[in-house]
Amino acid sequence: xxxxxxxxxxxxxxxxxxxxxxxxxxxxxxxxxxxxxxxxxxxxxxxxxxxxxxxxxxxxxxxxxxxxxxxxxxxxxxxxxxxxxxxxxxxxxxxxxxxxxxxxxxxxxxxxxxxxxxxxxxxxxxxxxxxxxxxxxxxxxxxxxxxxxxxxxxxxxxxxxxxxxxxxxxxxxxxxxxxxxxxxxxxxxxxxxxxxxxxx
Amino acid sequence: xxxxxxxxxxxxxxxxxxxxxxxxxxxxxxxxxxxxxxxxxxxxxxxxxxxxxxxxxxxxxxxxxxxxxxxxxxxxxxxxxxxxxxxxxxxxxxxxxxxxxxxxxxxxxxxxxxxxxxxxxxxxxxxxxxxxxxxxxxxxxxxxxxxxxxxxxxxxxxxxxxxxxxxxxxxxxxxxxxxxxxxxxxxxxxxxxxxxxxxxxxxxxxx
Numbered sequence: 001x002x003x004x005x006x007x008x009x010x011x012x013x014x015x016x017x018x019x020x021x022x023x024x025x026x027x028x029x030x031x032x033x034x035x036x037x038x039x040x041x042x043x044x045x046x047x048x049x050x051x052x053x054x055x056x057x058x059x060x061x062x063x064x065x066x067x068x069x070x071x072x073x074x075x076x077x078x079x080x081x082x083x084x085x086x087x088x089x090x091x092x093x094x095x096x097x098x099x100x101x102x103x104x105x106x107x108x109x110x111x112x113x114x115x116x117x118x119x120x121x122x123x124x125x126x127x128x129x130x131x132x133x134x135x136x137x138x139x140x141x142x143x144x145x146x147x148x149x150x151x152x153x154x155x156x157x158x159x160x161x162x163x164x165x166x167x168x169x170x171x172x173x174x175x176x177x178x179x180x181x182x183x184x185x186x187x188x189x190x191x192x193x194x195x196x197x198x199x200x
Numbered sequence: 201x202x203x204x205x206x207x208x209x210x211x212x213x214x215x216x217x218x219x220x221x222x223x224x225x226x227x228x229x230x231x232x233x234x235x236x237x238x239x240x241x242x243x244x245x246x247x248x249x250x251x252x253x254x255x256x257x258x259x260x261x262x263x264x265x266x267x268x269x270x271x272x273x274x275x276x277x278x279x280x281x282x283x284x285x286x287x288x289x290x291x292x293x294x295x296x297x298x299x300x301x302x303x304x305x306x307x308x309x310x311x312x313x314x315x316x317x318x319x320x321x322x323x324x325x326x327x328x329x330x331x332x333x334x335x336x337x338x339x340x341x342x343x344x345x346x347x348x349x350x351x352x353x354x355x356x357x358x359x360x361x362x363x364x365x366x367x368x369x370x371x372x373x374x375x376x377x378x379x380x381x382x383x384x385x386x387x388x389x390x391x392x393x394x395x396x397x398x399x400x401x402x403x404x405x406x407x
Binding site for chain 2: 070073074075077078080081082084085086088089090138141147148149150151152154155156158159
């Protein structure tokens with residue numbers, strides 16, 4: 001239970017975070033999309049294929065329930081960063097665009113068909129797709145980007161997309177919500193097909 | 201009485217957030233240290249250096265995860281180690297720490313947080329000492345009078361210890377709540393991801 005005392009304990013770190021993030025955002029506002037917190041934060045939000053996959057991960061995690069709800073959003077950013085590092089270091093990875101499109105299709109289908117594989121299988125599926133997404137982001141990062149603030153914005157943004165997927169996925173507690181979530185899965189899958197066959 | 205308390209605490213956060221935004225811009229105008237004083241700029245230094253923030257955050261979360269919660273033992277190492285490292289910068293022979301080392305340190309501690317590894321007291325002290333020395337050696341001043349340098353380093357020392365303690369206390373509150381424990385591990389995974397990306401960036405720049 002959050003008591004007034006606990007609330008006060010959490011308040012100060014929040015304020016410190018405001019101080020810290022605000023200044024980092026300001027420090028690079030003049031560099032446009034090249035660097036800084038803001039451009040890092042906006043980067044995952046500029047591609048629909050990325051957005052649907054991130055939301056799909058959260059959605060599937062919430063749909064699977066239990067440990068999966070937090071395990072998938074923990075696995076995804078770490079593996080994605082690994083893929084991002086590969087992209088930054090210009091290590092080749094074939095079929096990145098196809099992998100990204102497939103991620104939308106597969107993750108959406110998992111939600112749409114209410115698939116509940118073992119947690120380790122779900123982790124591997126999510127991990128494989130995370131590498132493609134990370135690699136795509138990594139190769140697109142400009143030389144002039146401020147690495148630290150860019151990475152903070154980038155990871156925070158990705159995490160928040162997962163969180164929005166989880167929040168939507170929590171509707172499965174209600175019968176109508178279950179239908180809505182599965183319909184969301186269908187939509188994600190369709191968008192994935194759109195990218196695979198170049199409709200979008 | 202409860203109603204009065206509720207109203208009191210409802211007003212306070214919004215007021216503090218509002219003040220934070222206003223004061224932030226005031227402070228920002230003097231971020232080059234003039235105007236906020238040496239101690240103030242020393243206090244802000246670790247909080248304005250992203251890699252220091254990551255280390256302090258990861259360290260605080262790691263200490264807060266420990267059951268039973270004990271802040272006294274790590275602080276017995278953190279406080280003197282950071283003081284010695286900060287004092288060592290005044291010799292003029294140390295020009296900061298190689299950034300990938302600090303990033304690797306943040307990543308290492310964050311891995312322990314994300315995996316919720318139960319570490320023994322000795323390892324905990326060792327990690328505290330390494331983190332304190334890393335941040336301390338990276339917080340040196342290039343110029344200034346002895347008094348100015350002393351005040352700034354004192355501010356930094358206060359900031360390192362308070363930021364770590366506060367994060368640890370916050371994380372320890374969450375030790376009883378499942379969602380907060382998960383949140384702590386998620387933050388740990390985010391720190392790993394950030395560190396990985398930054399390491400890759402620094403490798404690309406050096407190659």
